[in-house]
Amino acid sequence: xxxxxxxxxxxxxxxxxxxxxxxxxxxxxxxxxxxxxxxxxxxxxxxxxxxxxxxxxxxxxxxxxxxxxxxxxxxxxxxxxxxxxxxxxxxxxxxxxxxxxxxxxxxxxxxxxx
Amino acid sequence: xxxxxxxxxxxxxxxxxxxxxxxxxxxxxxxxxxxxxxxxxxxxxxxxxxxxxxxxxxxxxxxxxxxxxxxxxxxxxxxxxxxxxxxxxxxxxxxxxxxxxxxxxxxxxxxxxx
Amino acid sequence: xxxxxxxxxxxxxxxxxxxxxxxxxxxxxxxxxxxxxxxxxxxxxxxxxxxxxxxxxxxxxxxxxxxxxxxxxxxxxxxxxxxxxxxxxxxxxxxxxxxxxxxxxxxxxxxxxx
Amino acid sequence: xxxxxxxxxxxxxxxxxxxxxxxxxxxxxxxxxxxxxxxxxxxxxxxxxxxxxxxxxxxxxxxxxxxxxxxxxxxxxxxxxxxxxxxxxxxxxxxxxxxxxxxxxxxxxxxxxx
Numbered sequence: 434x435x436x437x438x439x440x441x442x443x444x445x446x447x448x449x450x451x452x453x454x455x456x457x458x459x460x461x462x463x464x465x466x467x468x469x470x471x472x473x474x475x476x477x478x479x480x481x482x483x484x485x486x487x488x489x490x491x492x493x494x495x496x497x498x499x500x501x502x503x504x505x506x507x508x509x510x511x512x513x514x515x516x517x518x519x520x521x522x523x524x525x526x527x528x529x530x531x532x533x534x535x536x537x538x539x540x541x542x543x544x545x546x547x
Numbered sequence: 548x549x550x551x552x553x554x555x556x557x558x559x560x561x562x563x564x565x566x567x568x569x570x571x572x573x574x575x576x577x578x579x580x581x582x583x584x585x586x587x588x589x590x591x592x593x594x595x596x597x598x599x600x601x602x603x604x605x606x607x608x609x610x611x612x613x614x615x616x617x618x619x620x621x622x623x624x625x626x627x628x629x630x631x632x633x634x635x636x637x638x639x640x641x642x643x644x645x646x647x648x649x650x651x652x653x654x655x656x657x658x659x660x661x
Numbered sequence: 662x663x664x665x666x667x668x669x670x671x672x673x674x675x676x677x678x679x680x681x682x683x684x685x686x687x688x689x690x691x692x693x694x695x696x697x698x699x700x701x702x703x704x705x706x707x708x709x710x711x712x713x714x715x716x717x718x719x720x721x722x723x724x725x726x727x728x729x730x731x732x733x734x735x736x737x738x739x740x741x742x743x744x745x746x747x748x749x750x751x752x753x754x755x756x757x758x759x760x761x762x763x764x765x766x767x768x769x770x771x772x773x774x775x
Numbered sequence: 776x777x778x779x780x781x782x783x784x785x786x787x788x789x790x791x792x793x794x795x796x797x798x799x800x801x802x803x804x805x806x807x808x809x810x811x812x813x814x815x816x817x818x819x820x821x822x823x824x825x826x827x828x829x830x831x832x833x834x835x836x837x838x839x840x841x842x843x844x845x846x847x848x849x850x851x852x853x854x855x856x857x858x859x860x861x862x863x864x865x866x867x868x869x870x871x872x873x874x875x876x877x878x879x880x881x882x883x884x885x886x887x888x889x
Binding site for chain 2: 799800803804807808809812815816819
């Protein structure tokens with residue numbers, strides 16, 4: 434089953450989506466929200482693209498879609514890398530957790546895209 | 548962190564979304580696709596609502612959204628139960644796997660909605 | 662075609678999603694982002710639920726899903742009303758535009774849910 | 776406002792998403808569902824990527840995201856073209872409508888991606 438071979442990447446994508454969704458909410462509650470604006474913006478894009486990449490992979494099973502999944506994973510990796518770099522520049526725990534999830538996801542997506 | 552208390556339900560939702568996404572694709576490749584039409588239709592709704600319920604929960608952290616998450620989980624549980632019942636009526640492995648994921652997700656969502 | 666009868670509501674939902682997506686981005690660029698935090702948070706929920714309500718309606722055609730669509734529209738209306746009320750409390754043009762789109766969408770969704 | 780310049784493409788994306796969502800449901804109700812399996816599969820991918828491209832554009836306003844939007848539009852155009860070609864090979868009204876929406880959306884997305 435082709436779906437299985439995507440399992441690690443799907444898990445990394447959904448984990449990253451959750452951390453990004455949560456990070457944006459936590460950023461909105463920080464004292465200096467303005468300093469987190471770029472992080473929030475990237476979190477929004479990253480959460481959505483991760484969720485969609487996971488959905489594309491789960492649907493790809495030798496019947497159209499594997500190629501789409503690989504292309505979307507390549508794009509997803511780029512956003513994860515940029516979101517992870519931004520998160521890494523902040524000291525808050527939610528940003529650190531998010532940065533880690535972004536990096537793991539970027540790695541898994543790069544493997545898929547290759 | 549409120550996000551943590553949603554963890555089990557988020558995991559169950561994303562797991563269910565993946566099984567539904569995959570089940571629909573596998574149904575489309577069965578010999579008798581017509582017999583799977585209802586299953587495919589329910590899989591489409593179920594995958595999307597599970598993904599959104601998970602996103603809502605990951606964003607809910609004492610700052611708006613917890614109430615929305617609980618309401619959406621109640622609705623998600625209903626769809627999971629109907630999708631799980633349909634999947635359970637088919638013999639294919641992908642339907643059986645999907646039915647299990649739907650039931651687990653419905654249970655977690657019912658707890659959240661309570 | 663049942664899909665046609667949902668047309669006005671689908672249009673209102675996607676219009677509202679766009680205004681919410683845009684409003685959140687514009688809020689993140691305001692001088693006092695902190696004052697817009699609640700608006701951004703509501704925009705995130707509202708955009709997503711509107712998009713999903715529209716998707717549910719477009720898929721509903723006498724073959725499962727019309728009931729789901731009506732339920733989701735009821736929930737969507739609630740979020741639109743709360744988002745619209747928050748947006749209405751701000752003076753910025755993007756918030757005013759968003760408030761209007763939220764109210765129109767809430768009205769259409771209430772009709773659907775009825 | 777940068778958001779405005781994306782307006783035509785956003786509209787074409789959401790219109791295409793609705794036609795694809797509806798086409799998949801209508802295909803599932805055809806006498807020979809098996810003959811529509813590829814169309815249904817492409818509709819699923821196309822609806823989702825169109826919805827996400829529209830969301831990305833509505834969020835892009837000189838503050839990150841315009842570049843992401845253009846890249847996603849390029850990918851979206853490819854899927855729209857393939858979905859439109861498949862739909863065009865069927866005689867049903869919903870496929871014809873969907874094929875038209877796919878072509879319009881592909882054109883708008885190609886302009887954005889350029």
